[in-house]
Amino acid sequence: MPRKTDIASSHPEAVETTLTHTGRTPDDHFGFVNTPVYRGSTVLFKNLAALESEQQPYVYGRAGNPTTRQVEEIVTELEGAHDTQLVPSGLAAITVALLSCLSTGDEVLITDSAYNPTRNFALQFLSRMGITHRFYDPRIGAGIADIIGENTRAIFTESPGSVTFEIQDLPAIAAVARPRGIKVLIDNTWATPLFHSPLKLGADIVIHTATKMFVGHSDAFGGTISANAESWPDVARTRALLGFFTGGDEAFLIARGLRTLAVRMKEHEQRALEMAKWLEGHPAVKRVIHPALPSHPDHAIFKRDFSGSGSLFAAILHPQSHDNLAAFLDNMQLFGMGYSWGGYESLCIPSNPTRIRTAVPWAEDGTLIRLHIGFEGMGDLKRDLEAGLDRYLGK
Ligand SMILES: *Cc1c(COP(=O)(O)O)cnc(C)c1O
Numbered sequence: 494m495p496r497k498t499d500i501a502s503s504h505p506e507a508v509e510t511t512l513t514h515t516g517r518t519p520d521d522h523f524g525f526v527n528t529p530v531y532r533g534s535t536v537l538f539k540n541l542a543a544l545e546s547e548q549q550p551y552v553y554g555r556a557g558n559p560t561t562r563q564v565e566e567i568v569t570e571l572e573g574a575h576d577t578q579l580v581p582s583g584l585a586a587i588t589v590a591l592l593s594c595l596s597t598g599d600e601v602l603i604t605d606s607a608y609n610p611t612r613n614f615a616l617q618f619l620s621r622m623g624i625t626h627r628f629y630d631p632r633i634g635a636g637i638a639d640i641i642g643e644n645t646r647a648i649f650t651e652s653p654g655s656v657t658f659e660i661q662d663l664p665a666i667a668a669v670a671r672p673r674g675i676k677v678l679i680d681n682t683w684a685t686p687l688f689h690s691p692l693k694l695g696a697d698i699v700i701h702t703a704t705k706m707f708v709g710h711s712d713a714f715g716g717t718i719s720a721n722a723e724s725w726p727d728v729a730r731t732r733a734l735l736g737f738f739t740g741g742d743e744a745f746l747i748a749r750g751l752r753t754l755a756v757r758m759k760e761h762e763q764r765a766l767e768m769a770k771w772l773e774g775h776p777a778v779k780r781v782i783h784p785a786l787p788s789h790p791d792h793a794i795f796k797r798d799f800s801g802s803g804s805l806f807a808a809i810l811h812p813q814s815h816d817n818l819a820a821f822l823d824n825m826q827l828f829g830m831g832y833s834w835g836g837y838e839s840l841c842i843p844s845n846p847t848r849i850r851t852a853v854p855w856a857e858d859g860t861l862i863r864l865h866i867g868f869e870g871m872g873d874l875k876r877d878l879e880a881g882l883d884r885y886l887g888k
Contacts, residue, residue, distance in 0.1 A: 508571060508686075508687055508755055509755045511567065511570045511571060512567065512571075512751055512752055512753075512754055512755055513752060515563075515566055515567045515570050516528065516562070516563030516564065516565075516566040516567045516748065517563065518559075521559070527745075527748070527749070528559050528560055528563045528745075528748065529560070529745075530560055530741040530742055530744075530745045531558035531559050531560045531561075531741040532740070532741050532742070533554045533558060533741075534553070534554040534555070535553070535554070536549070536551050536552055536553055536554065538552075554738070555736065555738045556733065557579075558741055558744075560741040560744040560745050560748070561579045561739050561741065561744040563744070563748050564577075564579050564703070564707075564715070564717070564744050564747050564748050564751065565577040565578065565579050565717070567748065567751050568686065568701065568707075568717045568719055568751075569719060571686035571687070572686045572690065572691075572692055572699050572719040573690060573692050573693060574692055574699065574719035574720055574721065574725075575720055575721050575722040575725045576719070576720065576725050576729070577717050577718065577719040577720075578717065578718045578720075578728055578729060578732045579703075579715060579716070579717055579739045579744060579747075580715070580716045580717070580718065580732060580737045580739060581714060581715065581716065581737055581738070581739050581743070582702070582704060582714045582715065582716050583680075583682065583700070583701070583702025583703065583704050583705070583714075583715075583716040584610050584611075584614075584702075584716070585716050585737055586700045586701065586702065586716030586717060586718050587608070587610075587611050587614065587680065587700055587716070588614050588618075589718060589728065589731050589732050589735060589737065590678055590698050590700050590718045590728065591614065591615075591619065591647065591649065591678070592731050592735070593698070593718075593724070593727040593728045593730070593731040593732075594646060594647050594676045594678075594697075594698070594724065594727060595619065595624045595646055595647055596624070596646075597622055597623040597624065598623060598624075598644060599624050599625075599644055599645075599646040599647070600624070600625045600626065600627065600642055600644040600645045600646065601615065601619065601624065601625075601626045601645070601646065601647045601648070601649055602626070602627055602628075602629050602637065602640065602641070602645060602647070602648045602649065603615055603626055603627070603628050603629070603649040604628070604629060604631045604649060604650050604651055604652075604654065604659075604661060605628045605629060605630060605631055605850050605851065605852035605853050606631040606651055606653075606654025606655075606656070606657050606658075606659050606661075607628075607649060607651045607654065607680070608651060608654075608655055608656075608680060609849055611649065611651070611680070612628070612849070625644070627640065627642075627852075628850075628851050628852040629852050630852050630853045631650075631651075631652075631654055631657075631659035631661050631853070632659055632661070632662075632790075632791070633661075633662075633666075634661075634662035634665040634666065635662070635665040635666075635668070635669060637665075637666050637669050637670070638669045641669070641670075641673065641675065645673075645675055646675060646676065647675060647676045647677075647678060648666060648670055648675055648676070648677050648678070649678045649679075649680075650663060650666060650677065650678065650679045650680070650696070651679065651680035651682075652679060652680075652681075652683075652684075652689075653683055653684075653784050653791075653795075655680075655682065655683055655805065656807065656844045656846055656849075656861070656863060657782065657807065657846050657855070657861075658782045658783065658784055658789070658806060658807055659790075659791060660784050660789075660791035660794045660795045660798070660799075661794075662794055663677070663679065663691060663694045663695065663696060663798060664694045664695055664798070666695075667694060667695025667696060668695065670695075671695060676697045676698060676724060677695060677696045677697050677698075678696065678697065678698045678699075678700065679691045679696045679698070679699055679700065680700045680701075680702075681699050681700065681701055682700070682701055682702040682705050682706070683803045683805060684799055684801070684802070684803055685701070685706045685707075685754060685758055685803070686699075686701070687754065687755060687758050687800075687801065688758070688762075688799050688800050688801035688802065688803070689798065689799050689800070692719070692721055694798060697720065697721050697723065697724045698718060698719070698720045698721075698724050698728065699718075699719045699720075700716065700717070700718055700719075701716065701717045701719075702715075702716055702835075703715030703716055703717055703747045703750075704716070704833060704835065705833065705834055705835030706750075706754060706757070706758065706761075706803070706804070706835045707747050707750050707751050707754065707835075708746055708747055708750040708835065708836075709750040709753065709754070709757055709835060709836060709837065710746070710750060710836055710837060711833065711835070711836030711837075711838065712746060712836075713742075713743045713746035713747060713750075714743060715739055715743050715744070715747045718732070758801065758803070758804075759801075760868065761803060761804035761866060761867075762785075762801050762802050762803065762804070764804070764866040764867075764868075764871060765783070765802065765803065765804050765805070765806055765864075765865075765866040766783070766785055766786075766802065767871060768864065768866050768871070768874065768875070768878075769781045769783040769785075769786055769806050769808075770786070771875060772808050772878070773786070773788070775879075775882055776886070777810050777811060777813075777882040777885050777886050778808050778809070778810060778811070778882075779808075779809040779810060779811050779858075779859045780808070780809050781806065781807070781808045781809075782806060782807040782808065782809070783802070783806035783807075784799070784802060784806075785799075785801075785802035804834065804835065804865050804866050804867070805834050805863065805864070805865050806863070806864060807844075807861050807862065807863045807864070808861070808862055808864065809857060809859040809860070809861055810859050810860045810861075810862060810882075810885060811859055812858055812859050812860065813860070813885055813886065813887070817884065817885050817886070817887055818843065818860055818885060820884040820885065821881040821882065821884045821885035822841065822843065822881070824880075824881065824884060825841065825877055825881050826877050826880075827839060827869055827873060827874060827877040828840060828841040828864075828874070828877055828878065828881070829841075830842050834863075834865035835865070836865075836867060837867050837868045838867045838868075838869070839864070839865060839866055839867040839869055839874055840863075840864065840865040840867070841862055841863070841864050841865075841878075841881075842862065842863050843860055843861065843862050843863075844861050844862070844863050845861065846861060
């Protein structure tokens with residue numbers, strides 16, 4: 494058995510072991526199990542030789558500290574990446590990753606199923622820098638070859654999309670992109686590194702919103718960018734040039750969340766699946782969109798590329814009046830209505846993809862609701878939803 498401090502370099506087989514041991518060095522902290530919160534800007538050098546050697550692991554707080562570094566070590570190990578950069582939010586991970594591989598005159602192809610702020614970044618920021626974008630059908634797969642242009646430098650994927658849950662054929666997209674020198678980026682927030690390993694499937698850069706499953710308690714923000722060796726220097730440089738810094742307090746909460754990620758994900762997976770199956774039989778429900786259900790249109794790709802499923806899925810309800818929708822959502826006892834997800838508490842929120850989609854217009858009748866299944870009693874959650882759906886049906 495390697496010493497705890499050697500675990501990161503010994504590549505343990507089980508993710509559970511990585512999650513519990515990687516990034517912790519109790520010997521450096523008087524034996525305390527967890528790496529404490531480091532708060533600090535100035536880091537002192539013992540002497541001129543130490544200053545000039547540039548060998549000190551930490552030289553200035555903005556570049557990281559032991560609390561932020563442990564998060565990067567854990568995620569690097571989980572993703573099988575060259576290295577990982579912690580940034581202040583999921584959206585910052587997306588913007589830094591995109592800026593790391595795009596310059597004026599370049600084009601980025603973005604999945605039509607992307608998280609809406611990702612789209613807005615292309616529309617309102619990249620465009621100002623002379624970086625163009627096109628949105629593409631999330632189910633395009635190898636067909637991406639037909640839309641790649643002379644200036645295409647990056648393909649942004651999100652699989653599954655976090656509102657509409659299309660699974661992208663990442664290996665097919667990467668097989669087209671790689672020989673052309675085009676970078677493939679993925680927002681892997683839904684599956685976490687436990688259930689989907691995009692670098693092994695050909696992606697170059699993997700983004701996580703740590704705010705969601707890593708933190709797991711709806712009480713902190715963060716994002717991670719993990720890259721292969723080729724893409725890493727640009728990611729690290731871009732983060733440094735932009736001056737993003739994640740504080741030790743946030744990093745501590747992310748690390749604490751990660752320690753229990755495996756047990757939480759197993760529990761979320763089982764509960765979300767149980768709820769999705771239960772909803773499939775409900776008269777108010779037109780269809781459930783959950784990649785792990787055989788009814789999902791991309792289920793075959795899901796089974797091929799993912800080893801498990803997350804807490805989040807959607808259901809399309811048969812059309813009803815807006816008043817009925819309000820009666821449903823305004824009177825929920827346990828399900829909260831709010832953005833974000835990944836905490837211990839269940840959430841239910843309506844979303845309208847019609848207003849967002851452009852490459853493949855969303856034409857489906859009915860109301861999409863997105864559910865995150867937390868850790869309340871399943872019977873209590875079902876009763877809450879059952880009563881809500883009765884109100885929706887005007888009963
Ligand atoms: C929430 C979310 C983000 C953004 O994360 P923040 O930490 O809120 O900035 C990005 N991608 C996906 C898929 C998300 O769900």
